[in-house]
Amino acid sequence: MRVDVLTIFPGIFEGPLRESLLGKAIAEGRLDVRVHDIRDAATDRHRSTDDEPYGGGPGMVMKPEPVFAAVEALGPERGRTILLSPAGRRLDRDLAHELASEPSLVLICGRYEGVDERVAEGLPAEEISIGDYVLSGGELPALVLLEAVTRLVPGVIGSKESHERDSFEDGLLDHPHYTRPPEFRGMAVPEVLRSGDHAAIERWRRGAALAKTRRNRPDLLPPHP
């Protein structure tokens, strides 16, 4: 999968793209991420990418011209174009799967009060939010989206099963996990997990996942008749 990221803070991506899952996916050639500085597409002497809002009010707004120029420089074959925005469609399991089936994505990171509306309207760029709260920029949301999607790209996670068993995949939260030691500060690992009885372990995990979902996220379960 190829991902082009457009930002005015390219340095934010250096660590996350070097380490762990994303770093490994890139090193193995399963993921090709290119980070572009929107300032390089600005045409004025100061390389400005923001201006005052029409209608007044606090803060600055990202100008449309450098964003359009940066996206268009990627060529007509560029991928599905996304503007990270708190006003967008909320990223969830279904959307992550949908995006993982795309050959390429373009992620536009906003800053300040946001991005001139004509970017979403005219490029066009589809707005995606990572949740109902506001961050200072689209860089962390872009990394959240990138990691959620990359986990689903074939071959990225060692065993396919490991993401198929993750929370939300079957409509439930994941079951609790335990490792050694068998007892820690008076808390024992459930006996069944050490029994070697795989059918019993599966039954326990299903029940524990259901109980956890009922406790933490009852909204995921069908309503009681």
Ligand code: SAM
């Ligand atoms: N004035 C905007 C609003 O109230 O909707 C908030 C702008 S925010 C300070 C600046 C940028 O951060 C946005 O343009 C967007 O790219 C990014 N951003 C902030 N929160 C986000 C979220 N929950 N999901 C996706 N992007 C977000």
